[in-house]
Amino acid sequence: xxxxxxxxxxxxxxxxxxxxxxxxxxxxxxxxxxxxxxxxxxxxxxxxxxxxxxxxxxxxxxxxxxxxxxxxxxxxxxxxxxxxxxxxxxxxxxxxxxxxxxxxxxxxxxxxxxxxxxxxxxxxxxxxxxxxxxxxxxxxxxxxxxxxxxxxxxxxxxxxxxxxxxxxxxxxxxxxxxxxxxxxxxxxxxxxxxxxxxxxxxxxxxxxxxxxxxxxxxxxxxxxx
Amino acid sequence: xxxxxxxxxxxxxxxxxxxxxxxxxxxxxxxxxxxxxxxxxxxxxxxxxxxxxxxxxxxxxxxxxxxxxxxxxxxxxxxxxxxxxxxxxxxxxxxxxxxxxxxxxxxxxxxxxxxxxxxxxxxxxxxxxxxxxxxxxxxxxxxxxxxxxxxxxxxxxxxxxxxxxxxxxxxxxxxxxxxxxxxxxxxxxxxxxxxxxxxxxxxxxxxxxxxxxxxxxxxxxxxxxxxxxxxxxxxxxxxxxxxxxxxxxxxxxxxxxxxxx
Numbered sequence: 287x288x289x290x291x292x293x294x295x296x297x298x299x300x301x302x303x304x305x306x307x308x309x310x311x312x313x314x315x316x317x318x319x320x321x322x323x324x325x326x327x328x329x330x331x332x333x334x335x336x337x338x339x340x341x342x343x344x345x346x347x348x349x350x351x352x353x354x355x356x357x358x359x360x361x362x363x364x365x366x367x368x369x370x371x372x373x374x375x376x377x378x379x380x381x382x383x384x385x386x387x388x389x390x391x392x393x394x395x396x397x398x399x400x401x402x403x404x405x406x407x408x409x410x411x412x413x414x415x416x417x418x419x420x421x422x423x424x425x426x427x428x429x430x431x432x433x434x435x436x437x438x439x440x441x442x443x444x445x446x447x448x449x450x451x452x453x454x455x456x457x458x459x460x461x462x463x464x465x466x467x468x469x470x471x472x473x474x475x476x477x478x479x480x481x482x483x484x485x486x487x488x489x490x491x492x493x494x495x496x497x498x499x500x501x502x503x504x505x506x507x508x509x510x511x
Numbered sequence: 512x513x514x515x516x517x518x519x520x521x522x523x524x525x526x527x528x529x530x531x532x533x534x535x536x537x538x539x540x541x542x543x544x545x546x547x548x549x550x551x552x553x554x555x556x557x558x559x560x561x562x563x564x565x566x567x568x569x570x571x572x573x574x575x576x577x578x579x580x581x582x583x584x585x586x587x588x589x590x591x592x593x594x595x596x597x598x599x600x601x602x603x604x605x606x607x608x609x610x611x612x613x614x615x616x617x618x619x620x621x622x623x624x625x626x627x628x629x630x631x632x633x634x635x636x637x638x639x640x641x642x643x644x645x646x647x648x649x650x651x652x653x654x655x656x657x658x659x660x661x662x663x664x665x666x667x668x669x670x671x672x673x674x675x676x677x678x679x680x681x682x683x684x685x686x687x688x689x690x691x692x693x694x695x696x697x698x699x700x701x702x703x704x705x706x707x708x709x710x711x712x713x714x715x716x717x718x719x720x721x722x723x724x725x726x727x728x729x730x731x732x733x734x735x736x737x738x739x740x741x742x743x744x745x746x747x748x749x750x751x752x753x754x755x756x757x758x759x760x761x762x763x764x765x766x767x768x769x770x771x772x
Contacts, residue, residue: 470565
């Protein structure tokens, strides 16, 4: 029996073609054509992404393979996934999940004033010893605490943690984002902003962001797991 | 048909951003569909002057890099529903965008807007090149000072070399009392040096400072500067409007309009 030179396997995004690396490219094209002719009833007019494995294909060769597939079946190839890109994505996801688990509990400190144009990104919760000025941004997968005046933009729970919170000694943020929710400051003269508000905390509930003075009751409702 | 106008000056601090905000708002007041693009990447200001800073989620660089669609980055003005702002990025620099990308972006916006105003950064480097790449016409802002005029002259030369068909002059921060006492160049002097048409003169008005700090452009209100900007908008649309009398009379702003030519 002839050895299989072309194997089709499905993946999350579409199909992966396992190609024999020892036969000539012309032969391979013929086999691809045969394979897809045989399975065209199965695929019908599916739209999918394509990935190659087992053999290095140049750009021209990839295009030829795609043309062969499309002329022998009604499959529509939307894009070609680089082998590495695919792997990278899987790895990234796995990594992200692991990190998410600990991002709220762990924390780090940053000392200094964050000025316009500066972005502070953190995989964990972060405590800023200083002010966050308008135009500056803090992005954290966990919570953000500002021991100073918060006048810039904060994104807490950036990886999707809705239990993340933002606290500041003086709360006048331009924008607060927690997970996928966004709240912006009230409109008004710039000069009127920046007056002392006292310590406040912002959190989400049902997709809305609330800002309140820090009291025992509010602290009791905050989760840090 | 849409028109792409770049507001530029060469020198910093002469009022490009204030002019962009006021002219844009004025055109929107005249029922035109307008988008303002802040091309000053890394030192954005237009959103602050427009009072829209707190609404920024995506910016010019995000659009160009394909992180979002144009529609997602456009911020609708809080006063006029036919006025939009495309803010600049604060965390990047001018090299994040190329002139080709600007042309492509503006071609897309042309389909929807009557006027596309580009707020140009100071200087003549990459940011300036990005801003003028897709422009049909230019508004040159200058103040009646030799340094600003020298830079404006250089800019006019560069615009001519880049085949911008039409350039008009805005003389900003005129103080008629100083002109009369001979301590400041008059509009006529400036026009004579630069040899391009003047589309408007804006007086040095404290209302500009107030309106800028409040994030509310003053165009169209009763202040002298507000009226001067409104007239500029009318002239941009092709209307013949006589120039304002910028003299301050007895502590009140003169209400008489008359030709000063």
